[in-house]
Amino acid sequence: MKIKNILILIFVFFLYFITGKIGLYFATVHPSATAIWAPTGIAIGSLLVFGRKALPAIFLGAFLTNFTTSGTALSSIGIALGNTFEGFIAAHLIEMFADGRRALNTPRGILKFIIIILFSCMISATWGVSTLLLSGLADGDKTASIWFTWWLGDISGGIIVAPFFLFWTKKYLYHWNNDRRLEGVTLLLAIVIVSGAIFNGIFLKLPLFLSLEFLIIPLLVWASLRFDRREVITAIVIVAAVSTWGTVRGYGPFSRYKMEESLILLQTFFDVVTIMILALSAVVAERKRVQRLFRSTLDNMREGFQIIGFDYKYIYVNNAVAVQGKKKQEDLLGKSMMEMYPGIENTPMFTYLRKCMLERIPHEMDNKFQYPDGSQRWFRLKIEPIAEGALILSIDITREKEIDDMKTEFISMASHELRTPLSAIKGFISMLIEGDYGKVDKKFARPLALVSESTNRLIKIVNEMLDVSRIEAERVMVHVDTYQLDPLISEVVSNLKPLVDEKNLKLSVEKDSSLQISADKEKVIQILTNLIGNAIKFTEKGSIGINAKLIKNMVVVYVSDTGRGIAQSDKEKLFNKFEQLKSKKEGKVAGTGLGLYISREFARKMKGDLWIEKSTGGKGSTFALSLPAVLSKNKLL
Numbered sequence: 001m002k003i004k005n006i007l008i009l010i011f012v013f014f015l016y017f018i019t020g021k022i023g024l025y026f027a028t029v030h031p032s033a034t035a036i037w038a039p040t041g042i043a044i045g046s047l048l049v050f051g052r053k054a055l056p057a058i059f060l061g062a063f064l065t066n067f068t069t070s071g072t073a074l075s076s077i078g079i080a081l082g083n084t085f086e087g088f089i090a091a092h093l094i095e096m097f098a099d100g101r102r103a104l105n106t107p108r109g110i111l112k113f114i115i116i117i118l119f120s121c122m123i124s125a126t127w128g129v130s131t132l133l134l135s136g137l138a139d140g141d142k143t144a145s146i147w148f149t150w151w152l153g154d155i156s157g158g159i160i161v162a163p164f165f166l167f168w169t170k171k172y173l174y175h176w177n178n179d180r181r182l183e184g185v186t187l188l189l190a191i192v193i194v195s196g197a198i199f200n201g202i203f204l205k206l207p208l209f210l211s212l213e214f215l216i217i218p219l220l221v222w223a224s225l226r227f228d229r230r231e232v233i234t235a236i237v238i239v240a241a242v243s244t245w246g247t248v249r250g251y252g253p254f255s256r257y258k259m260e261e262s263l264i265l266l267q268t269f270f271d272v273v274t275i276m277i278l279a280l281s282a283v284v285a286e287r288k289r290v291q292r293l294f295r296s297t298l299d300n301m302r303e304g305f306q307i308i309g310f311d312y313k314y315i316y317v318n319n320a321v322a323v324q325g326k327k328k329q330e331d332l333l334g335k336s337m338m339e340m341y342p343g344i345e346n347t348p349m350f351t352y353l354r355k356c357m358l359e360r361i362p363h364e365m366d367n368k369f370q371y372p373d374g375s376q377r378w379f380r381l382k383i384e385p386i387a388e389g390a391l392i393l394s395i396d397i398t399r400e401k402e403i404d405d406m407k408t409e410f411i412s413m414a415s416h417e418l419r420t421p422l423s424a425i426k427g428f429i430s431m432l433i434e435g436d437y438g439k440v441d442k443k444f445a446r447p448l449a450l451v452s453e454s455t456n457r458l459i460k461i462v463n464e465m466l467d468v469s470r471i472e473a474e475r476v477m478v479h480v481d482t483y484q485l486d487p488l489i490s491e492v493v494s495n496l497k498p499l500v501d502e503k504n505l506k507l508s509v510e511k512d513s514s515l516q517i518s519a520d521k522e523k524v525i526q527i528l529t530n531l532i533g534n535a536i537k538f539t540e541k542g543s544i545g546i547n548a549k550l551i552k553n554m555v556v557v558y559v560s561d562t563g564r565g566i567a568q569s570d571k572e573k574l575f576n577k578f579e580q581l582k583s584k585k586e587g588k589v590a591g592t593g594l595g596l597y598i599s600r601e602f603a604r605k606m607k608g609d610l611w612i613e614k615s616t617g618g619k620g621s622t623f624a625l626s627l628p629a630v631l632s633k634n635k636l637l
């Protein structure tokens, strides 16, 4: 640690001393005031990077630079104090207001950085000129021009050299491949040749009156768009060095009769160009940073994220897509989906994707993806239209599906196993009640009736669970035949009649013997039992009506009641599995909430449907069941 600090101090001292000597070599207005003063930048940069411990090295460097030039110890100490103080104040203010070392990361930070430099360089100029005046080393009437030269020289050091120092001491993130190296060398050559020709009269002798200095700007813009800021600032320093050298030799668009004038013009030009280019490269760097963040976020997501072009080519895929699709990211990019997964164009998923591309319709679906090797996995997909084509988000839900299948399997097995003993219980109880084992004592009549009722409920639940597991496993069988509707309704009604009477409800059935349906009888009875059963269950007083009519080629059966009704917002929910609406008054009602779900699935299996025709909270509801009609010849005649 100690040794490292000493090495840092030595490094800063030498850098300061050498650049200082070079600077004073060009001093024209006064041996101590020069238009080229890189040490300001070295002082600010090293204070920002290494902290206060760089102060002694800066002071010593400044003192020796001046002492070896002017030879007077006292004024050299004075000037060195001013130089050190300038750097200290600048670094301090940058830390306070402009985010310290990170000042150059944003255009806003750059603006603050520059304002602080402009201000703090006044300190050194004022202090230095005062020292010269006090020690009698400067002419009174030249004060203004010495001050101005001093100030400008320091500013250029702050604006060009401090960023150079900061970017070269920063961690460097980029890897150069061959293309990048080639581009870098080309850019470097272009910069050296163009700045050599324009400012230095080498490579190409341009006439002096040609003010082509602006030609350097596109090259620096190139650097800032394509390279990191370390390269950009290096390019600026190279151009500044080449042009200063040329201008001092009397070449280039800035050379004037007086050397100090030439250098001031040159410096101002470069200060302005540097500020613009630094701001531009800060914006570019910021954009790259956001891109990197975006990319790494996308690549670390579990969810697949892909952008597909209108030509079905992969524009972007994140890591998860590559893993899900068992391909490499770079292999997918630029290829079409059909090339990568032949046959994909015939899948339902592709149909929705095409719809999304052409009609701009988003879609969500669970999709079974078949790999070329025959294996398959389930994905939940979200397809969204975007400007480039479509965006597909995908999550692997294979495990979820497996668990779901296991659950279905379990329910199916459990209900099967329960059915046999339940049937036995039901059978024996009814035999008991009916007196097959001798007359039953009166006091057992009620408990037996309750046991019988509970058993029936249990059987209903088990049957419903079995139905659900069949629906989910897509194992529902329908045996379709032609039936007259009336007898089916009558059968259900007579089964439920005791319940209607128990609640004192009115029941009216409109008969129409002409209606014939093509359906599975058992399933129709089950659906009607559910609908009429619900109507009875959820109606306290009033009536229940059943009627049917032919609409186009469907027979629609309406079951209406004057019960509690269903709120608008609950209408679709009712058809979900296990959905029961709780009314505040009644609390929990008997049932599983599976009835309507099963009924609708069965109706659809028979090419019909089930829906709520109308319902108003508190005023009753009407459910409608449609089934394919069989148009008898009689009717046609």
Ligand code: ADP
Pocket: 530, 534, 535, 538, 561, 563, 564, 565, 566, 574, 579, 580, 581, 582, 589, 590, 591, 592, 593, 594, 595, 596, 597, 621
């Ligand atoms: P359950 O077997 O529990 O009755 P269903 O799927 O048949 O299950 O019904 C689901 C829910 O729909 C019921 O709990 C009830 O809240 C509501 N519902 C069904 N039919 C009616 C109706 N005729 N009037 C009012 N609410 C009803």
